[in-house]
Amino acid sequence: MKSSPEAAYLEARLSEFMDRCREAGMNLTPQRLAIYRSLIEAKDHPSPEALFDRVRPGMPTLSLATIYKTLDTLAGMGLVTELPARGDAKRYDANMEPHHHLVCTQCNKVADYHDAQLDGIAPPKNLGGFRARQVNVHIHGLCAECARTEKTH
Amino acid sequence: MKSSPEAAYLEARLSEFMDRCREAGMNLTPQRLAIYRSLIEAKDHPSPEALFDRVRPGMPTLSLATIYKTLDTLAGMGLVTELPARGDAKRYDANMEPHHHLVCTQCNKVADYHDAQLDGIAPPKNLGGFRARQVNVHIHGLCAECARTEKTH
DNA sequence: GTAACTGCAAAAACTTTGCTGAGTT
DNA sequence: AACTCAGCAAAGTTTTTGCAGTTAC
Numbered sequence A, B: 001m002k003s004s005p006e007a008a009y010l011e012a013r014l015s016e017f018m019d020r021c022r023e024a025g026m027n028l029t030p031q032r033l034a035i036y037r038s039l040i041e042a043k044d045h046p047s048p049e050a051l052f053d054r055v056r057p058g059m060p061t062l063s064l065a066t067i068y069k070t071l072d073t074l075a076g077m078g079l080v081t082e083l084p085a086r087g088d089a090k091r092y093d094a095n096m097e098p099h100h101h102l103v104c105t106q107c108n109k110v111a112d113y114h115d116a117q118l119d120g121i122a123p124p125k126n127l128g129g130f131r132a133r134q135v136n137v138h139i140h141g142l143c144a145e146c147a148r149t150e151k152t153h
Numbered sequence C: 001g002t003a004a005c006t007g008c009a010a011a012a013a014c015t016t017t018g019c020t021g022a023g024t025t
Numbered sequence D: 001a002a003c004t005c006a007g008c009a010a011a012g013t014t015t016t017t018g019c020a021g022t023t024a025c
Helices: A005-023 A030-041 A048-058 A064-077 A144-150 B005-023 B030-041 B048-058 B064-077 B144-150
Strands: A081-083 A091-093 A100-104 A110-113 A131-142 B081-083 B091-093 B100-104 B110-113 B131-142
Touching (some): A005 A030, B030 B064
Parallel strands (some): A100 A131, B100 B131
Antiparallel strands (some): A081 A091
16 A cells, blocks of 8 residues: 555645535535645646646536636635736646745746745734735746747847 | 936836837837836736726727737836736736735735845746746735734634 | 535626737837 | 837637536535
């Protein structure tokens, strides 16, 4: 029987999810579980439509509207984050561990970036009533591909 | 005659804008100037539609499509940034000085936040080909208003 | 049994596009 | 004069909504 660290993490997240649902008096539907699980497992930052395509194979009656409703609910619970997306659709991220983003100002791709030093940044104390919960560093610039293209000038 | 720091800043930005347009071989149209100016003067982070409403009074023939085209052009030139918006439309910011954002995970408002200590964060060296241009800290949490509401639980 | 939720289809909101006449250099 | 651009209207995407039947508790 395998129990990799990732599997343990997944289980913990799902378990927390179920608890939070109960707390909030929400039903635990297979759709919600599947969507949330897919989001946790995703290494990229899927758009609603991308999630739809991933979850639907195992749940053929799923509808895109349910994805939107679920994502909205999860975001309200603080279980997923909406990312600074651009161009096309919104992007979602269920990775709530401290992590940061490299965003390309040219093609608008967003890549995760882990850095212990950045993780250590503490939110400033005096934010005028704003209650900080997480600090997130966005590094704007050119991704490797776009940097190469830009060179031509 | 008044010449506040803000007025000087505005002029400098407009002047830079005109230079960049010339460099890029772009026409300097009244529409672009007005849109860019409105964006510099804005204290909030207007959506395309909000900009439209602000600029149109002084330019009744302006169309929303022009706003979109202009914003797209400006973003491509690196003169404005698109913000992590949510729910409705995209939001734009022409404040390219280093500054940071407080984003409310509940109502999705985004407020500017200035902090010299955060400004001092240097982009990490090794980003695997990614060419960093600016570091931007997003502090997620609850804004004063939402924090008050949340209390009820 | 009751409250909450999904799926569907239709509507709304937001954004992009092609074209033509007008403006900028 | 040449090139770029604004305005218009139409098309394309993305997101939201209402409702009826279904499911979770």
